[in-house]
Amino acid sequence: MKQKLTKQPRKPKTRPDCFIAIPFAHKTRCRQAVDHLQATLIEKYPHLKGTLVDPNTIHITLGVMRIGKDQGMIQQVEEALKKSVTSVQGSVALQPVEFSGIQSFRKSVLYMKPTED
Numbered sequence: 001m002k003q004k005l006t007k008q009p010r011k012p013k014t015r016p017d018c019f020i021a022i023p024f025a026h027k028t029r030c031r032q033a034v035d036h037l038q039a040t041l042i043e044k045y046p047h048l049k050g051t052l053v054d055p056n057t058i059h060i061t062l063g064v065m066r067i068g069k070d071q072g073m074i075q076q077v078e079e080a081l082k083k084s085v086t087s088v089q090g091s092v093a094l095q096p097v098e099f100s101g102i103q104s105f106r107k108s109v110l111y112m113k114p115t116e117d
Contacts (some may be wrong), residue, residue: 016064
């Protein structure tokens, strides 16, 4: 008689719940570029119109974390971020970023691939 194997229950995946981002909707040139990109997509692929998000939410994500609902942890992350920004401000020379195509991961995230230095 064969023994039936029982599957171990999977641990629920913990998803990121804290995002560190730079909003760009208030920057006119960035907003115009997003508006142009979305208009071009809709013109060429009208069926995508309902999939596009509000350009007012456009941002660049710098980091993601899992911190839960602990307000103390949220405050610690905020404080650490403020100190980190202050310590690197002025010491990092920002350069334009060039891109070399589009890639994806997890079959759900598309991103523009930066060129190598």
